Amino acid sequence: MRIVRTPEDRFADLPDFSYPPRYADVGGVRMAYVEVGPSDGEPVLLLHGEPSWSFLYRHVMPVLADAGLRAIAADLIGFGRSDKPTEIEDHSYAWHVEWVRAFAFDALDLRGLTLVGQDWGGLIGLRLVTEHPDRFARVVAANTGLPTGDQPMPEVWLRFREVVRTAPTLDVARLVQSGCQTTLPDAVLAAYEAPFPGPDFMTAPRAMPGLVPTSPDDPATAANRAAWQQLATWDKPFLVAFSDRDPITGAMAPILKQVVPGAAGIEHPVIEGAGHFLQEDAGQQLGAVIADFVRTHPAA
Numbered sequence: 001m002r003i004v005r006t007p008e009d010r011f012a013d014l015p016d017f018s019y020p021p022r023y024a025d026v027g028g029v030r031m032a033y034v035e036v037g038p039s040d041g042e043p044v045l046l047l048h049g050e051p052s053w054s055f056l057y058r059h060v061m062p063v064l065a066d067a068g069l070r071a072i073a074a075d076l077i078g079f080g081r082s083d084k085p086t087e088i089e090d091h092s093y094a095w096h097v098e099w100v101r102a103f104a105f106d107a108l109d110l111r112g113l114t115l116v117g118q119d120w121g122g123l124i125g126l127r128l129v130t131e132h133p134d135r136f137a138r139v140v141a142a143n144t145g146l147p148t149g150d151q152p153m154p155e156v157w158l159r160f161r162e163v164v165r166t167a168p169t170l171d172v173a174r175l176v177q178s179g180c181q182t183t184l185p186d187a188v189l190a191a192y193e194a195p196f197p198g199p200d201f202m203t204a205p206r207a208m209p210g211l212v213p214t215s216p217d218d219p220a221t222a223a224n225r226a227a228w229q230q231l232a233t234w235d236k237p238f239l240v241a242f243s244d245r246d247p248i249t250g251a252m253a254p255i256l257k258q259v260v261p262g263a264a265g266i267e268h269p270v271i272e273g274a275g276h277f278l279q280e281d282a283g284q285q286l287g288a289v290i291a292d293f294v295r296t297h298p299a300a
């Protein structure tokens with residue numbers, strides 16, 4: 001596996017994101033993360049999706065820290081400051097699940113976790129929740145899902161996949177902006193471009209849409225079906241915190257509320273005026289929702 005690392009000077013002067021990077025070895029590749037809050041606070045694992053990185057959570061993290069929580073935002077392999085395998089074949093759904101597992105459990109030994117998963121952060125995180133339920137106390141699903149390929153994906157997502165597959169140059173900043181309701185400043189758009197100084201660094205964003213199960217015989221389908229079976233028995237607190245303007249994942253919110261026993265009896269917020277990247281459009285509000293959820297649903 002050939003790996004490239006984004007030069008650190010690409011991350012200079014990031015707006016509202018001065019957290020020093022930390023690193024963990026996960027099976028021979030280096031995963032980057034940042035954290036804030038008391039080291040003995042309840043841990044909250046913040047997982048981003050395509051094509052963003054932990055920078056996405058910069059307005060969520062201080063709210064969690066102020067609530068006494070230990071907020072940990074990881075960069076998926078291939079994104080942010082994490083190592084970037086350069087071949088499409090180096091990326092698989094199973095490998096991304098394993099990399100995050102190794103990070104959260106082997107490297108950081110996190111327990112009593114609250115998962116916050118958005119986009120791929122949920123596709124990966126919900127697998128970890130169902131495969132290692134003893135490690136988790138709560139779940140926050142935010143604009144995400146767990147596709148098995150048994151149901152068709154939304155047309156808007158299929159168009160996105162085709163753009164990522166065929167575009168001669170992948171404009172990451174434009175992709176993020178298209179998933180937001182607010183107009184992002186130039187410095188923020190530059191921060192989303194920062195991890196990707198050249199084509200060799202872009203493999204993960206190119207690969208990820210092709211890893212989403214879209215047919216019943218997809219390599220990840222069996223594991224995701226098994227995860228749904230486990231979610232149907234998950235009775236720990238489960239919060240569905242979706243925005244009202246995400247055409248990609250919006251249909252998943254009522255399904256999660258109906259299927260997961262831990263979602264019953266909980267008031268699930270709808271974050272208004274926010275798009276797919278609700279952390280950008282309503283980051284502080286999302287942070288407050290997460291903090292309140294943790295406070296009002298203490299770990300067993």
